[in-house]
Amino acid sequence: MAVYLNIATQLRDEIHTQYAAGDLLPSEHQLAKRFNVNRHTVRRAVDELVQDGLIRRFQGLGNQVVSTPIDYALDNPSCFTYNLSKKGLPLDTVVLGCKAETLNPLLAEKLDLALDTPVVVIKTCRCIDNKPSTLIRHHLFNVDIEQMQRFASGSLHQFLHKHYGYEATRGNTRLRARMPTFDECRQLAMGRGIPVMEIHSRYYLKQTSHLMEYAISISRSDIFEYSVEP
Structure with a gap:
């Protein structure tokens, strides 16, 4: 599995178990450091979560967890x-x-x-x-x-x-x-x-x-x- 998909899977599990609606994910810089990858890879992982409807990007704010429909x-x-x-x-x-x-x-x-x-x-x-x-x-x-x-x-x-x-x-x-x-x-x-x-x-x-x-x-x-x- 591609590295960004592995990261997306791990973040998806954490969103379901550790985050509430309205919480912000760590910055892409922090995630890149955590997973020891470049920010482009993290951005692709975050893109997967956006497409899943789990988070929404806000300019100047970050990546926010949305409420479960x-x-x-x-x-x-x-x-x-x-x-x-x-x-x-x-x-x-x-x-x-x-x-x-x-x-x-x-x-x-x-x-x-x-x-x-x-x-x-x-x-x-x-x-x-x-x-x-x-x-x-x-x-x-x-x-x-x-x-x-x-x-x-x-x-x-x-x-x-x-x-x-x-x-x-x-x-x-x-x-x-x-x-x-x-x-x-x-x-x-x-x-x-x-x-x-x-x-x-x-x-x-x-x-x-x-x-x-x-x-x-x-x-x-x-x-x-x-x-x-x-």
């Missing part, structure tokens, strides 16, 4: 609070807005619904350990605005179950990666260099198979790792 399973049932509460993560929901609308032409065509279909749109920011991680735009059908304006925290699907008896099942889900807008960077407290994952999800009522919700979520890609079950 949260495994987010896009299975059924699957919604934000349900998925992450199973992992014991401290979650908060901040409601950014709630209003009654009618579907715009593009979304109506995508969902095969009439243009005048009433919908309640709720915008939320989901926080993990008091840090913003995901923005969600919920399009809710067959609900009334007065009731939904009472939603203030916790799981939206639990709220719908409590007040309407709704039970949802996940339908079609589409994912794409893109760079964030300035406003998304501000709301998610992130830099422009970190991509986001945009996920479009459909949820249907178990009782009738009617569309209950169309959700568009924008999540920091450095926080989540998505898995899809067959």
